[in-house]
Amino acid sequence: MDIATYLAATLKALRQSRGLSLTQAAELTGVSKAMLGQIERNESSPTVATLWKIATGFNVPFSRFIAPPQASAPQQYDPDKQAMVITPLFPWDEALRFELFAITLAPGAESESTPHEAGVIEHVVVIEGELEMRIQGRWQRLVAGEGLRFRGDQPHVYRNACARPTRFHSLIHYAKPE
DSSP states (O other): OOHHHHHHHHHHHHHHHTTOOHHHHHHHHSSOHHHHHHHHTTSOOOOHHHHHHHHHHHTOOGGGGTOOTTOSSOOOBOTTSOSEEEEEEEEEETTTTEEEEEEEEOTTOEEEEOOOSTTOEEEEEEEESEEEEEETTEEEEEETTOEEEEETTSOEEEEOOSSSOEEEEEEEEOOOOO
16 A cells, blocks of 8 residues: 555544544644545645644644554655655654654755644754754754754744755654543
8 A cells, every 4th residue: 555545544544433524623633624535535645744733633643644554664755745755764652652753854945843742752863964943933953963852742843944955853752641
């Protein structure tokens, strides 16, 4: 099963398992009913930002939508060669409550992330290039070999102001449910 088909089936199954209509799912995620329907019918590939909104709204790890449990190799989520390519290195681990991604951000690209669920901590380490991050309204610049840990339950922005791609790893650690 290709990644787009897997994503469509996963979204539909998740929504139906919670007994939600498309309208209710749209209210929960902040993604329009029309877009959710198109994704479920595999008529549209969401941007990374939209997929994050869906994952956050449903309170599930991002990798649930792009990392089939039986996949033999990591799959990239790159709808139509978007400016941000995400490859799960370690998909969601229930026992350790984390997921780790390799991310490539195209030159000049910017990606705004909606807040994750309460208590989420994100760790970002730049592998190649330069990454600018806006956290709590303040921009910070990271170069290869530098890292940053921050609360992921607040808005944050990733930006590549360089003329070449930036590669970084993002480890997302989820708090234990109460």
